[in-house]
Amino acid sequence: MLAELKNVTRYYQQEGVTTRNLIIDQVSLGIEENESLAVIGPSGSGKSTLLNILGSLDKPSSGKVVLDGAEVDLLDEKELAAIRNRFIGFVFQQHHLLPQLTLIENVLLPVLPVKDKAKQREATDRAHNLIERVGLKTLVHRRPAHLSVGECQRAAVVRALVNQPRLLLADEPTGSLDSEHAMQLAQLLGELNREQNLAVVVVTHSMEVASYMGKIYRITSEKLQLTEKR
Ligand SMILES: Nc1ncnc2c1ncn2[C@@H]1O[C@H](COP(=O)(O)OP(=O)(O)O)[C@@H](O)[C@H]1O
Ligand SMILES: [Mg+2]
Numbered sequence: 023m024l025a026e027l028k029n030v031t032r033y034y035q036q037e038g039v040t041t042r043n044l045i046i047d048q049v050s051l052g053i054e055e056n057e058s059l060a061v062i063g064p065s066g067s068g069k070s071t072l073l074n075i076l077g078s079l080d081k082p083s084s085g086k087v088v089l090d091g092a093e094v095d096l097l098d099e100k101e102l103a104a105i106r107n108r109f110i111g112f113v114f115q116q117h118h119l120l121p122q123l124t125l126i127e128n129v130l131l132p133v134l135p136v137k138d139k140a141k142q143r144e145a146t147d148r149a150h151n152l153i154e155r156v157g158l159k160t161l162v163h164r165r166p167a168h169l170s171v172g173e174c175q176r177a178a179v180v181r182a183l184v185n186q187p188r189l190l191l192a193d194e195p196t197g198s199l200d201s202e203h204a205m206q207l208a209q210l211l212g213e214l215n216r217e218q219n220l221a222v223v224v225v226t227h228s229m230e231v232a233s234y235m236g237k238i239y240r241i242t243s244e245k246l247q248l249t250e251k252r
Pocket of ligand 1: 034043045063066068069072
C-alpha cells in the first residue's frame, strides 16, 4: 500500500467553545501503487482537509496516516519533509508558477536542491520529456504572463513530477480552467497515472473530471464512500 488513512477524524474547535466542527469522521482509505482515484463533494465538504491530511500538510484530530510504510505521527518534521519531497507531488487550483521565471525555470525549481549531479541530470531530462509529453515544448522560454491558464496548469503538473514522486495529489486542479481545458487536464492526469508508475488522487467537485480516474469516492456527511462509476 502506497498511502493509507486509518480511521481519520478531523474537527475544528474554536477556543473557549465546547462544540466541535466535525469535518471528516473516521475515514479510512488505502491507495495502491498505480491507482487513480477522485474524491468528489460540494464546496466545504472536507475535500481539501482530506487531501491535506493525506499529504501530511495537516494533521488529523485522531487516526493514523501511513505514507510509504511510515506512520506520519512518528516522524519528526525533517523526516516528514523528506518523505513529502521525494514521495508526493502536489498540484493546486492556482498553478503558483513564479511570474519572474520562464516555464522551464519554474519546472526545474524542485531540481535545484538536488545535490547529486547525476540525479540532477536525470531530473532535468525527465522535465524535458514531460514538457514534450504535455505539449509545452515550444513554450519553455515564456513567462507565465504569456501562457494560458491551461498551459500554466500543465507546467504545474510537470513541476510536481520532476522529482519522480509515487503519489500525485491534486486539489481542484481544473478549478481555474474552462470545461474543455478541464477535461484535457483530467485526461492528462489519467494518462500520466497509466504511463508514469504514479498513483493519482484528484479532489474535485466535477463528476466529469472525476470520471477520468479509476475510482470515485464521495464525501457525504463527513464520511467517504466509494461511488459506482457510471
Ligand atoms: N483552519 C480552519 N479552521 C476552521 N474551520 C476550517 C478550517 N479549514 C477548513 N475549515 C472548515 O472545514 C470545512 C471543510 O473545508 P475544506 O476541506 O476546505 O472543504 P472543500 O475543500 O471540500 O471545499 C469547511 O466548513 C471549512 O470552513
Ligand atoms: Mg477545497
